[in-house]
Amino acid sequence: MxxxxxxxxxxxxxxxxxxxxxxxxxxxxxxxxxxxxxxxxxxxxxxxxxxxxxxxxxxxxxxxxxxxxxxxxxxxxxxxxxxxxxxxxxxxxxxxxxxxxxxxxxxxxxxxxxxxxxxxxxxxxxxxxxxxxxxxxxxxxxxxxxxxxxxxxxxxxxxxxxxxxxxxxxxxxxxxxxxxxxxxxxxxxxxxxxxxxxxxxxxxxxxxxxxxxxxxxxxxxxxxxxxPRSIRDFMKVISILRLKTMEKYFKMVLIGFLGLMLQLIVFNVFRPYWGPFFASQISVMAAMIHNFVQNGRYTFKTPVYENSSIQLKRGVYFLGYSILMILFQSFSLKLCVSYFGPGPIKENLFLLIIIFIASILNYLVYSHVIWKRQGGAGMGKTLIEQQ
Missing domain, CATH: 3.90.550.10 (Spore Coat Polysaccharide Biosynthesis Protein SpsA; Chain A)
Known part of the structure; x- marks a missing residue:
């Protein structure tokens, strides 16, 4: 024994x-x-x-x-x-x-x-x-x-x-x-x-x-x-720690903005040949792939040697969530327009508000589900790695 x-x-x-x-x-x-x-x-x-x-x-x-x-x-x-x-x-x-x-x-x-x-x-x-x-x-x-x-x-x-x-x-x-x-x-x-x-x-x-x-x-x-000046030191550290956590959010927003630019470029490249419907599908997929790869690399810094099955599972999670967010934004905009009425200024304002809300939801889901880090015995592993 x-x-x-x-x-x-x-x-x-x-x-x-x-x-x-x-x-x-x-x-x-x-x-x-x-x-x-x-x-x-x-x-x-x-x-x-x-x-x-x-x-x-x-x-x-x-x-x-x-x-x-x-x-x-x-x-x-x-x-x-x-x-x-x-x-x-x-x-x-x-x-x-x-x-x-x-x-x-x-x-x-x-x-x-x-x-x-x-x-x-x-x-x-x-x-x-x-x-x-x-x-x-x-x-x-x-x-x-x-x-x-x-x-x-x-x-x-x-x-x-x-x-x-x-x-x-x-x-x-x-x-x-x-x-x-x-x-x-x-x-x-x-x-x-x-x-x-x-x-x-x-x-x-x-x-x-x-x-x-x-x-x-x-x-x-x-x-x-x-x-002396310990309280100043404490406040400096608290401020830096909070800004560091917000840094991930701003990185995600920047990557999302670049993804939007990519989506618009791809859409307008393919639109004359395949029409707006198919061009929009290709452009959305291009933006999703861009956002997934860049968030993993720069925002949440997943290891380059990560297991391929884990990457695939994370990608499926990301794809499924992205589709849900497309539906969320589309139906939210439709609901706002039906309730408050149409108009270019109002519609763009509604869209900006919805995008802002979506960015917060994205950050929470990305950091707490898709790229979540677990503590305890599994310290350093993500939620997906432990499943």
Whole structure:
């Protein structure tokens, strides 16, 4: 009988001048991890050239904890950069199954880790959330800390998605497949706003994300490392992320416009010879093929090595939907004309409105059905590839 391989948990803790609290944090985390009997575990301290003796204290504790790893960089590059480097190390060198993000100052209590691990048996990402029911922040938090934390989360919920309450939580556990597929080559921000980007990328990949309530504690020692102008950084990242998602829509609209131009050219080339009816059929098919190929290549970027049967199935879906949209636009225009009356200005106005509505429907169907990306175990595969 084959024995089930134990899963590997890696807890990442970035540090910069945390000598006042790092020893206590490491002891607490290992005491919790050692209670997880069915898992192996490592703790990575990623030190960003601390000017106190943080690194030395970690080196001393390595004599006690063989699973304690110290990574360092020659100069401080930012929290997001530190996590990016440590996450890649966890995935590529340690081959972690679950990766935790955790602060060095015990504001994230390690005792929540077993609960998060339990949820990760069914979820891809678990967030320690301050703003779901049961969660809390310190009552004595200064107003600017509350404003920065809650304001960034509110902005992200309004501009990106209202699905998550705590976009800026730095206490998360993520499964390796989900993290590997969401991790960019470089975060937009090297600072705290990386949290927003990573959560949004996980969300875009349709992974299973769950928030559990935590009581966030203020640091027990040392000074806050929150850089100035963080709220500006958060807003910059939120805006870029939203514009990037709209980029696909505008690409699709541009390709659709080029398809329309192609349709008109083909129609007028063949019309004198075969008449308007047959010319219109050929021109519609030419536009459909153009839109399918170009959307796959540029808008949704399907792999060039994609299986031919998958391409055929996707093409059938696209063709069937395109025929439905032709019928939708034709009957919608007929309905508008019959209700409001004919006339060149009105008819063209109706057509423009219908085309605009159709473009939104097209984007939703293209991105959520024809070129949909699935999360979880099938991360990176489209809906059609999984059928």
């Amino acid at each position: 084959l024995l089930k391989t134990q899963e590997k948990i890696v807890v990442i803790i970035p540090t910069y001048n945390e000598a006042d609290c790092i020893e206590k944090t490491i002891h607490r985390i290992f005491s919790v991890l050692q209670t997880l009997m069915n898992y192996t575990h490592y703790v990575i301290i990623f030190d960003s050239n601390s000017q106190d003796n943080t690194a030395h204290l970690v080196q001393q504790l390595q004599k006690k904890y063989s699973q304690l790893i110290l990574l360092s960089e020659p100069q401080k590059t930012g929290l997001g950069s530190a996590y990016h480097q440590a996450m890649n190390y966890s995935l590529d060198i340690l081959h972690a199954d679950i990766i935790f993000e955790c602060d060095a100052d015990l504001s994230h209590q390690p005792e929540y880790i077993p609960t998060m691990v339990e949820y990760l048996k069914e979820k891809d990402c678990v967030i320690g959330s301050r703003y779901v029911e049961g969660g809390s922040v310190p009552g004595n938090w200064p107003w600017h800390r509350r404003y920065m934390s809650m304001g960034a989360s509110w902005a992200a919920r309004f501009i990106l998605t209202p699905k998550y309450r705590d976009f800026t939580s730095g206490f998360r556990g993520t499964r390796h497949k989900a993290l590997r597929n969401a991790l960019p080559e470089k975060f937009i921000s090297n600072n705290y706003a990386y949290k927003l980007e990573l959560l949004w990328r996980l969300h875009q990949n349709k992974v299973k994300i769950h928030e559990i309530p935590i009581a966030f504690r203020d640091r027990e020692a040392g000074k806050s490392k929150l850089p």
